[in-house]
């Protein structure tokens with residue numbers, strides 16, 4: 218069977234599964250009957266689209282909304298997957314095309330409107346074309362008690378019977394009555410495996426910290442957890458080696474792991490980690506798949522992960538046994554720059570790059586969150602939550618300030634220098650630092666020169682970092698990383714919107730930590 222991860226990356230353009238997706242994809246791919254309940258926006262479509270590619274034959278997708286089907290078909294086709302739809306919205310030519318592709322055995326996914334199932338011809342067609350899986354989106358439409366009842370959904374049970382293939386049903390509506398009704402109406406005598414778990418991992422403590430002296434921060438975090446098994450994720454291979462050495466120097470049992478190592482060495486680390494208590498593995502994201510050590514007590518990120526999905530997956534390796542586990546994610550302006558340039562310099566088409574920036578923005582939003590992290594994390598996956606009491610911001614509420622005026626000063630420095638400079642030079646202008654470069658370019662003549670004198674350089678660095686985190690400014694790879702304003706900053710610049718920033722992370726960034734003897 219094909220491997221799911223490369224397809225996830227290459228076809229769908231995602232770097233990690235979202236919570237729940239992997240288990241569902243595995244079950245559906247291996248032909249189990251499945252009922253999966255996931256919040257809206259949780260990523261249900263992938264849970265049948267990916268198995269459709271991994272299985273032989275055609276996957277029939279039944280979905281109540283024509284517009285939705287057309288969207289999905291278009292997106293799949295753009296990703297190079299052969300998909301088609303049979304709906305009342307089709308032109309006769311479109312219908313002919315879909316039929317021809319089906320008869321030629323070329324389609325992997327066939328979307329079909331439920332009312333089509335009523336026509337005898339559709340049943341004949343589906344019998345002929347080698348259907349290997351039925352996927353039912355919005356499965357609660359089969360429920361007479363729900364608000365979206367679709368009588369034609371009742372035919373799906375017959376279809377499953379007639380074709381004798383596995384069925385995977387998806388919905389966001391989780392109440393027990395609807396669930397029971399879906400099971401009886403769609404699966405009858407072959408009860409499905411039900412996936413219904415929230416995304417919350419309540420035993421994980423969540424924390425982020427602005428990078429200050431990263432090595433020190435990681436060493437301190439490990440020190441407070443001496444003797445426990447943990448993982449430190451780093452952005453580069455070199456860093457894993459250096460950080461593992463630093464940990465050993467402090468008397469920890471630590472080793473590094475990355476994709477550049479010989480397979481045998483990598484396996485050696487994996488087995489040691491599984492068997493030994495209290496080993497720290499300092500790794501790139503190559504360390505992950507296939508690790509199912511239940512008692513990993515902590516996960517730290519020495520560098521910001523790629524996306525909010527990657528973050529969730531990586532911290533999720535801690536505390537599988539349900540006992541408390543801790544996480545810490547460091548982030549700084551260099552991470553943001555690096556992640557942005559990786560996206561911009563990648564080979565992905567423009568829409569996908571835009572989506573990747575969006576996913577990174579969500580992670581940055583989480584990093585700069587003003588209140589409960591769990592609430593914003595779960596909110597991103599479509600789940601509502603109360604303040605959790607188990608994250609750094611619940612432990613110690615953030616100090617928030619009105620950052621509007623300072624952000625406008627920074628934007629003004631960017632615009633008056635025509636978006637050609639990086640944070641270092643812009644800060645020199647703001648604090649009125651007469652460097653050679655400032656004098657050469659006559660930037661000491663600007664109106665903005667020195668307007669931010671009241672604050673330190675570190676203060677301004679933190680403001681720029683938060684501005685990046687809120688996606689008000691972005692480095693432009695075509696201008697050597699010069700900062701440019703985004704559309705999102707316009708309302709602030711024009712005085713139509715204000716912005717709240719974290720005050721405490723600015724203070725923290727300015728303070729040097731006490732060095733332990």
Ligand code: ADP
Nearest residue numbers: 231233234235256257258259260261262263526
């Ligand atoms: P649902 O049907 O559950 O409401 P969708 O399948 O439409 O959700 O997915 C919601 C959004 O999440 C889409 O924009 C999709 O591209 C995105 N998405 C799904 N899976 C992933 C993933 N593994 N990583 C990143 N984004 C994802």
Ligand code: ZN
Nearest residue numbers: 589605608611
């Ligand atoms: Zn919280």
